[in-house]
Amino acid sequence: MSTVTRRRRPSRDVRPRRRPVQGVVAKIAIFLILFYAVLAVLGPHITPFPPDQVGVGPRLSPPSADHWFGTDALGRDQLSRVVAAAQPALLSAVYAVTFALVIGTVIGIAAGFLGGLWDGTLSRVVDLLFAIPEYLLAILVITVMGSGLVNASLAIGLVCIPRFARIARASTIAIMERNYIDAARLCGRGRIWIMRRHILPNIASPLVIMTAINLSTAEGAYAALSFLGFGVRPPAADYGSMISSSQQYLLTDPWLVVFPSIAFVVLVLAFNLLGDVMRDRLDPRSRTSAGA
Amino acid sequence: MTDDKTPVPPPAGEPGLVLDVRDAVKHYAVRRTTLRGPRRTVHAVDGVSVRLGSGRTLGIVGESGCGKSTLGRLITGLEKPTSGTITVGAEGIPIAAAHGTGTVQAVFQDPASALDPRMTVRESIGEALGRAGKDERERRTGEALAAVGLTPEFGARYPHQLSGGQQQRVCIARAIVDRPDLILLDEAVSSLDASLQAQVLDLLQRLQRDTGTAYVFISHDLRAVRQVSHSVAVMYLGQVVEQAPAEEFDRGLLHPYSVALRSTEPRILDEGTDHVERIVLTGEPPSAVAPPAGCRFAPRCPIVDDHCRSVAPVLTEATSGHLVRCHKPGELTLSGVVRVDPGTPAEV
Numbered sequence: 216m217s218t219v220t221r222r223r224r225p226s227r228d229v230r231p232r233r234r235p236v237q238g239v240v241a242k243i244a245i246f247l248i249l250f251y252a253v254l255a256v257l258g259p260h261i262t263p264f265p266p267d268q269v270g271v272g273p274r275l276s277p278p279s280a281d282h283w284f285g286t287d288a289l290g291r292d293q294l295s296r297v298v299a300a301a302q303p304a305l306l307s308a309v310y311a312v313t314f315a316l317v318i319g320t321v322i323g324i325a326a327g328f329l330g331g332l333w334d335g336t337l338s339r340v341v342d343l344l345f346a347i348p349e350y351l352l353a354i355l356v357i358t359v360m361g362s363g364l365v366n367a368s369l370a371i372g373l374v375c376i377p378r379f380a381r382i383a384r385a386s387t388i389a390i391m392e393r394n395y396i397d398a399a400r401l402c403g404r405g406r407i408w409i410m411r412r413h414i415l416p417n418i419a420s421p422l423v424i425m426t427a428i429n430l431s432t433a434e435g436a437y438a439a440l441s442f443l444g445f446g447v448r449p450p451a452a453d454y455g456s457m458i459s460s461s462q463q464y465l466l467t468d469p470w471l472v473v474f475p476s477i478a479f480v481v482l483v484l485a486f487n488l489l490g491d492v493m494r495d496r497l498d499p500r501s502r503t504s505a506g507a
Numbered sequence: 508m509t510d511d512k513t514p515v516p517p518p519a520g521e522p523g524l525v526l527d528v529r530d531a532v533k534h535y536a537v538r539r540t541t542l543r544g545p546r547r548t549v550h551a552v553d554g555v556s557v558r559l560g561s562g563r564t565l566g567i568v569g570e571s572g573c574g575k576s577t578l579g580r581l582i583t584g585l586e587k588p589t590s591g592t593i594t595v596g597a598e599g600i601p602i603a604a605a606h607g608t609g610t611v612q613a614v615f616q617d618p619a620s621a622l623d624p625r626m627t628v629r630e631s632i633g634e635a636l637g638r639a640g641k642d643e644r645e646r647r648t649g650e651a652l653a654a655v656g657l658t659p660e661f662g663a664r665y666p667h668q669l670s671g672g673q674q675q676r677v678c679i680a681r682a683i684v685d686r687p688d689l690i691l692l693d694e695a696v697s698s699l700d701a702s703l704q705a706q707v708l709d710l711l712q713r714l715q716r717d718t719g720t721a722y723v724f725i726s727h728d729l730r731a732v733r734q735v736s737h738s739v740a741v742m743y744l745g746q747v748v749e750q751a752p753a754e755e756f757d758r759g760l761l762h763p764y765s766v767a768l769r770s771t772e773p774r775i776l777d778e779g780t781d782h783v784e785r786i787v788l789t790g791e792p793p794s795a796v797a798p799p800a801g802c803r804f805a806p807r808c809p810i811v812d813d814h815c816r817s818v819a820p821v822l823t824e825a826t827s828g829h830l831v832r833c834h835k836p837g838e839l840t841l842s843g844v845v846r847v848d849p850g851t852p853a854e855v
Contacts, residue, residue: 394621395631397585398681401612402635416625 241492247485254301262295267450271295275468284474287461293471296452297478303447304454304482307368307437308430314372315379315433316426322376323383324410324418327391338384345377353440362445370445371436375429382425386418420497427493431486438479454479524597525688525721526559526582531591533577537796549795551577553745554591561688562715564722566736566753568729568768572792574745575725579693582723583613596688609635612682616694618674622666628652628677629662635685651684652677655710672703679707683714692724696731708735729768733757738828741765744792744803747822751829761825761836764788764804786839802834810839 254261264271270290278285284293326337344352356370390396390413399409440446441455449456454475461471532555534548552574559565567575580586581593584602593602595610605611612635615621622631632648639647649659655676666674675695682690692711696704712735715722726732732739733753740750741764749762760766767786788807793799799806801816808815815834822832 392620394615394617395623397583397613397615398621398678399634400585400606401583402681402685403606403608403637404634412626413623417623 240488244485244488244492247481248489251301251305251482251485254298255305256302258299258302262292262298264292264295266291266295266299266452268292269450275464275471277468278470285468285470287457287471288464291450293474296457297454297474300452300454300457300475300478301482303364303441303451304434304437304479307364307371307446308434308486310365310368311371311375311433311437312426312429314369315375315429316422318372319376319379320383320415320422323380323385324387324414326380327384327387328406328410328414334384337380341377341380344373349374349436350439353436354443354445357440357445362448364447367437367440367445368433371433371440374436375433378429379422379425382421383418386421387414390414390417424490424494424497427486428490431483431490434479434483434486523561524558524599525561525563525595526557526565526723527592527594527599528555528557528578528582529592531555531578531581531593532589533574533581533586534589547796550745550798551795552581552588553798555742555745555747556591557740557747557750559689559721559723561721562719563738564715564724564736566732566739567723567725567742568727568732568739569742570727570768570792572795573742574795575727575742576693578742579613579691579723579725582689583611583691585613609637609685609687611689611691612685612687613691613693614675614678614682614695616697618671618678618698619666621678622674624666626665627662628657628664628666628669631666631677632662632681632684635681647684648680651680654683654714655680672699672706675699675703675707676710679710679714683718683720686718687720689721689723692722694726695724697726697728704731711735730772741768744795744798746803746832747830748804748832749830750822755826755829759837759840761829761831762804762833763808763810763835763839766839767809802832804833810835 259266268291271292272282272286272290274286274290275288276282276286276290282292282294284297286292287296322337322341326334326341347355353367353370353374356373357366360366360369396409396413399413404412437446438453438455438458441453442459444456444459446453446455457475458472458479461468461475464471531552532550533552534550537547537549539546555574555578557565567578569575577586581588582602584593584606587603594600595602595605600610602611622628626634629645629648632651633644636644636647648662652659652661657673657676657680661669661673661677666677669677675698679695695711696707699707708731711722714720722735724732724735729739733756736753738750738752739756740747741762742748743764749760749765751760760769767788770786786809788809790807793803793806799816801814801818802808802811802820805811805815812835818834820832820834822830825831825836
């Protein structure tokens, strides 16, 4: 009974090596995401010009003191539009991943917990979703439901469901082998209690990692859909649609493509970094350092 | 302990009866390896009948894969039997109906797996007190912790902050907190070191004296089983091959498998101790998918003959309360083979 610290010792040795780098990356990721979040919330109030207003400056003006990012073919202020596009960009990623997380987790836990025919049916449905090419499925859904921010996000979310469902199912099956599930059943606890109190908290780590990683995938997918014209309705600003409408000016007025692209790439990078940090923090192999 | 061919004792309603298992069978379907292959089943538990009274301990011993843990899961209702009945309490409530009423609890082999890493000790123990109010839950959790020798401060800790022995004691606290009639102890002390084993066994025996709980004690360790049990059943390949009161076990074991099991125990040799041959069984137990036609122990039995290979023995009462499933009970002893009948030469 004198071995209270037995499991902590190895993690203490690991910590000094890992922490500093991880700390800096985490800070950068969180700073960038907070920056975009501020832009998304305050966007319409802090833009120098109304983002959708045509003719606030000369047409196709290069970056200048008045228009830092230049203006587009309709004389709209590019800086205002890049700032305004932060909101649909963040929202689409959050909507899509939240949708996929909730639905995927419910499917995965149900399949893993109920087993048998339930597992077979749910898993085959998930496999079917996985089998259809992602963008084809998303575009199919948008064709049925119509384009727009919410519909495009849900379409992306649908594409992401199998990843969450599979990881939730696999983790649930691993947890089901543990005796505390048997103990809870002997204590007279029902299925809902066991799923909520035992399974969900214990499969949370992989799901959180999956969420962080999928934010960047979803953001990329949304930009692609928007580029194809399935995003927010014009004239509202969106990274994908801005890049798409500026491509004909790529050789003559490259800033029109460069600035929205940078804004988009940095956001995706921030989500990716967040995913890495989450994985490092919550990976089962380093779990003991996180404690309970 | 009965078999399908021995008369079943009078039906339930017997005072003090806690557990009545009648002819429990558990078969698992094996996945077909080829599309047209036969559907096969694993005979994990094949016709086990046991009865257990209040305040008594039944020990179940056998090597790994003999079905003792499956029997444990049947007894607790965690698995449904393929056939046979399992009832708990004097009134004979089917285990399925008694499930979750706090009548049956269990302590498992690996305490680290039996405690949710994301629940505090207090929450884990409180799980068994579903119907209790907050104050009562708090009080009874504290009492249960005290009963297993832990201070109330442990209530706020998480399993990873406890040692293995402390974790196992928390599991015991959870099992006893709602005063169950029956506790299944499935290899409950096997993962602990020797001094802790002794502590935990002492603790369990003390609790039994205080509360009158019945135990089913499953282990591969014959010595630990005999120490705590009032009656011991030896299992081999899904069947009980010998069952006897604990005292009988010290005097004379009748089934060759039990004798072999007994002979593997380490013992101190000094004057007054008989020299004991270690009986080494060769080979693996036969597959539970296709058990042998005759006696299931025949392929490994040192005193097997043709009769054993063709006719399966039934469980019969050799002496009062001592049941054995063997055609030649008592012929193999710890000091060698006894020739009972000069007409049948024993082979070793």
